[in-house]
Amino acid sequence: MRIVGFCCERGPEQAIDLAGEKGLRYPADLVFIKVPCAGRIDIVHLLQAFREGADAVLVLGCLEGNCHHVYGNLEARKKVDRAKLILDEVGLGGYRLEMFHVASNQPFRIPELALEMASRVERVGPSPLAVRR
Amino acid sequence: MIIGEQKSLSEIAAMLEGQRKILIAGCRSCVAICLVGGEKEVAVLAESLRLLSSLKGKGWEVEEVTVERQCEKEWATELGARVQGKDAVLSLACGVGAQTIQSMYPAVRVLPGLNTSNMGAPEEAGVFLERCGGCGDCVLHLTGGICPIARCAKSLLNGPCGGSQGGRCEISPETPCAWEEIHRSLERLGRLDLLEEPIPPKNWLPARDGGPRRIVRKEAVLTDEQKRAKGGRA
Numbered sequence: 169m170r171i172v173g174f175c176c177e178r179g180p181e182q183a184i185d186l187a188g189e190k191g192l193r194y195p196a197d198l199v200f201i202k203v204p205c206a207g208r209i210d211i212v213h214l215l216q217a218f219r220e221g222a223d224a225v226l227v228l229g230c231l232e233g234n235c236h237h238v239y240g241n242l243e244a245r246k247k248v249d250r251a252k253l254i255l256d257e258v259g260l261g262g263y264r265l266e267m268f269h270v271a272s273n274q275p276f277r278i279p280e281l282a283l284e285m286a287s288r289v290e291r292v293g294p295s296p297l298a299v300r301r
Numbered sequence: 302m303i304i305g306e307q308k309s310l311s312e313i314a315a316m317l318e319g320q321r322k323i324l325i326a327g328c329r330s331c332v333a334i335c336l337v338g339g340e341k342e343v344a345v346l347a348e349s350l351r352l353l354s355s356l357k358g359k360g361w362e363v364e365e366v367t368v369e370r371q372c373e374k375e376w377a378t379e380l381g382a383r384v385q386g387k388d389a390v391l392s393l394a395c396g397v398g399a400q401t402i403q404s405m406y407p408a409v410r411v412l413p414g415l416n417t418s419n420m421g422a423p424e425e426a427g428v429f430l431e432r433c434g435g436c437g438d439c440v441l442h443l444t445g446g447i448c449p450i451a452r453c454a455k456s457l458l459n460g461p462c463g464g465s466q467g468g469r470c471e472i473s474p475e476t477p478c479a480w481e482e483i484h485r486s487l488e489r490l491g492r493l494d495l496l497e498e499p500i501p502p503k504n505w506l507p508a509r510d511g512g513p514r515r516i517v518r519k520e521a522v523l524t525d526e527q528k529r530a531k532g533g534r535a
Contacts, residue, residue, distance in 0.1 A: 210341075210344075210345075211345045211348075212344050212345055212348045215345070215348040215349060215351075215352050216348060218352060219348070219351055219352045219355055254310065254345075254349050254352075257309070257310040257311065257349075258310065258349060258352050258353040258356055259353075259356060259357070260352070260356060296356060297355055297356065
C-alpha cells in the first residue's frame, strides 16, 4: 500500500514531528511531502501522485481560520474537492483522496488519519495503477 | 471577453478515441481569465487525461502548450513545431481559436475542449455573466449602458415584460430584470427622458441573421506586395 500525504510545513508538519517524538505508530508506507502551505498544492500534484501509483493521497492543512497565509487551507480544500471529481470521472474514485485539518498540538490525529486512509484502501482495494507497477 | 466552459472529461475522452499523439493547446486570453483554457487548466486537463489513459490503457501521449492568443495567426504560428506529428490537437481556446489553428494546420484534426458560451465579463471571482449580444447595432446610449439584447431574456427594446417580478427575471431569481436595471441606471444618470422615446423595431441584419459577418478596415488591408514583403502573412 502506498499513501502520499501532502502536508503544510506549519501546523501539520509539527504534528507529524511530535507524533514521531511521542512514538505514535502509523503505517510505514505513508510518505509525507512537505509544502510551504496546503494552498500551494495544485490539482496536478494530486493527480500526478495517483498516476505514479499512490493508492491514496491525503492533504494536511492547518485548522480553519488558522492559516499563516489566511486562505491557503481553504484554497487547498477547493482544489481537493475538484480533484475528487476528476478522480470520480476517470474511474479511480474520489474517496482515495481526502483533506484534513490538523494543528501542531494534535499529533494523535496523524495515526488516526493514516489509518482512515489505509482502511479506505483496504475497503476498495489497491489502485489499479499500483498493481500494474 | 469570450466566456467558455470546459467539456466533460468523458466527452473529451470520446473525441480522443483512436488518437495517440495529442497536443492540448491553451490560450492565455479570454479563456484563461474565465479559468477554462489557460496554462493552469491545460496542465490539469493533461494530467487528467494521462491518468485516464494509464487506467484505461488508451495509449495517449499528451503534450501541453499555451499561446498568447489562438485566434490570431501571428501567435498561433508558435504552435507550428508542436503540432507536427500529432494525431490531434485539443484546443482549449474558444471556437474562434480552434478554427484559426484548424485553418493554419489543416492536416491535423483540431478538437474543441471547450463549449464557447458568450461575450461577457467576470462579475466576481468565479462568476461570469453575459453582457453583449453582438447584435451589430449597439443601443447602450439609449439604455443607460445596460444591454437589453444580452441581458433581457426576451431581448425586449421598450421596457420589461410581465414576467419581471421584484426586479428579477422570470427565468431565474438569480437573473436581474434588465429593464429594471436600465430604469435604475437612467434614473441615476438623470436621463429617464430617454425612456419616452420608443426604440423602433430592430434591424437584425447586422446581427447573425444577416449571415456570417465580415468587417473590413480598408486602410489596414495590405497590398499583395506588402503581404509578400511580410513573408506571406496577411
